Amino acid sequence: MTVALVAGFMTLLDVSIVNVALPSIRDDLHLSSSELQWVLSGYALTFGLLLVPAGRFGDARGRRNVFIAGLAVFTLASAAAGLATTATWLVIARLVQGAAAGVVNPQVSGLIQQLFEPKERGRPFGLLGATIGISTAVGPLLGGLLIQIFGAAEGWRWIFYINVPIGLAAIALGTKWIPGRAEEEKEREGLDPVGVVLLGAGVILLLLPLVQEREWHGQAKWLLVVAAAIVLAGFVAWERHLKGAPLVDLSLFQHRSYGLGAIIGLLYFGGFTSIFFTFTLLLQSGLHYSALEAGLAVTPFALGSAAASAIGGRVVNRYGRPLVVIGLIAVIAGLVGTDLVVDHGGWATAVPLLIAGLGSGLVISPNQTLTLAEVPVRRAGSAGAVLQTGQRIGTAIGIAAVGSVFFNRLAHHGGDWVQAFRTSLWVTIAFVAVAFVAAAADVFAARHDRASLPA
Incomplete structure (x- = not known):
């Protein structure tokens, strides 16, 4: 589990850590705005593309070897990205990095299903949820710290280099510790x-x-x-x-827990990841924070998410989907609080972002646990990959929608960065509010089912 979570953290961190390094990359390699966009979004594109096929392949042929192969490619692509001297070189390295991340990640949730009995999965899924939440939130802080230590010209390269020793260690330990699958247990059906x-x-x-x-x-x-x-x-x-054997077992969506859980994940990631995109822009470009200061300003969210994820994973089997509803309410409250105080600067948002982070920790890991609860182990990788694909699509939709509102407001209202952020924040809140409606619908439906059972 340690190896799997470290690898998952590393691949998910690369979604957000690059944000604070974009100005340095642009200046050093003389990237156009289109090339810069591909450095950021190309990773997300190939990440989302490989998730389901890789999850299905791991289910059929054994998760350890697929995990190790994806990790090896990710490590090599990270080294190549750090060594890049041209825009094309960096973009290609990022595309390969994203594809390798898409191979690694479904094996992580599949391994949890494989290694733990259903009643034991709350805690490891809690750790996975913490990994997802922290990696997204702490990316700007780690990126800013590396740029502060190594300077603008070399710091962005270390954002990629740091993956190399971690990746090599994970490959060695994964080969030793992650159980393989006996030859007779591997599926002989086609892979669709x-x-x-x-x-x-x-x-x-x-x-x-x-x-x-x-x-x-x-x-x-x-x-x-x-x-x-x-x-x-x-x-x-x-x-x-x-x-x-289909690529995706569509019968899974007949389970309300899986279908609604997938919708909640898509909508929540549409809101939660877009916060860091616009908030980092506000802090660095609008309020002229350094990369490190911008990273520190979002750290309360990461701390809250880490603490609540650990708790949520332990109690999710006791409280079920109502725990997710409580988390979504806390996220909405924290984001509304952020809107009320952001006029006073980035540091004023520490408390509301902490509240939002606490709520986020009660959403991501409990939702993952509940959504995959009824999935058979032999379909664990592809089922988890479908969830993650929805999360990647939600992230892309959220950043496109929130970013569009943010930049339109900025262009048409005299470059007022704070007001642009506040307006776009309400789009983020809308995504989370719709996720709340889906979670509440599941809670009410479950209560109705229990009430209709014969005494």
Whole structure:
């Protein structure tokens, strides 16, 4: 579990740690705005693309070897990114990094399902939730710290170099500690190549206009979303009528806990990750904080998330989905509080961000535990990968929507960074509020089911 969580932390950290380094990368390699966008969003694109096929492959052929292979590629791509001398070199390294992260991550949730009995999974899923929340929130702090230590010109390279020794250690220890699978236990069924192609095409068509929202002008880009819907409908039809082992077991969505849990994850990640995108921009570009100061300002969220995730993982089996509802209420309260005090500067947001972080810790890991509770172990990797794909899509949708409101407000209201952030923050709150409605619906439905049981 230690090896799996460290690897998961490292791959998820690279989603957010690059944010504070973008000005340094732009100045050092003379990147255009489009190239800079690809450094940031290319990682998310290939990450989301590989999650489900890699999860299914790990289920069928054994998770350890897939985990080690993905980790090895991620480590090599990190070294290549740190050594980059041109924009093209860095973008390609980031695309490979993201693809490798997409291979590693579904094995982590699959290993939890494999190694722990259902009643024991709350604590490891709590640790996984803490890993997800902390890696996203603490990325700007670690990035700022590295730039502060090594300077603007070299600090951004160390953001990638730091993955190399950690990756090598994780490969060695993972090979030693993570159990393999006996040859006779491996599935001999096909791996559904048609489903892989259809899902991959659908995910690319959906994510491309979202991650390129600010670079591709005009409305024609949204036709790709329509095309994505058509391709994904074709994918669902193919999976439903496939004879053999499907890429995604669609019967999982017949379980209310899985279907609503996936929706909650998509919506919550649409809100929660966009906070750090706009808040970091406000602090560095609007309020002229250093990279380290910007990272420190979001640390209360990370601390709150870590503490609450550990608690949430221990008590989720006792309280169930109401725990997620409480967490979402706390996140909304913290974000509203942030809106009320941000006029007084980034440091004034410490307490409301701490409250939001505490709420976040009660959302991510308990939701993951509850959503995967009824999933059979043989489908654990692909089921967890579907959840993570939804989270990546939610992240892309949230950043596109919140970023669009943020930059439009900034352009049309005299460059007022604080007001631009406050306006976009309410889009974030809207995402979290809809996730709250989905969680509350699950709670009420469960109560109705219990009430209708014969005495």
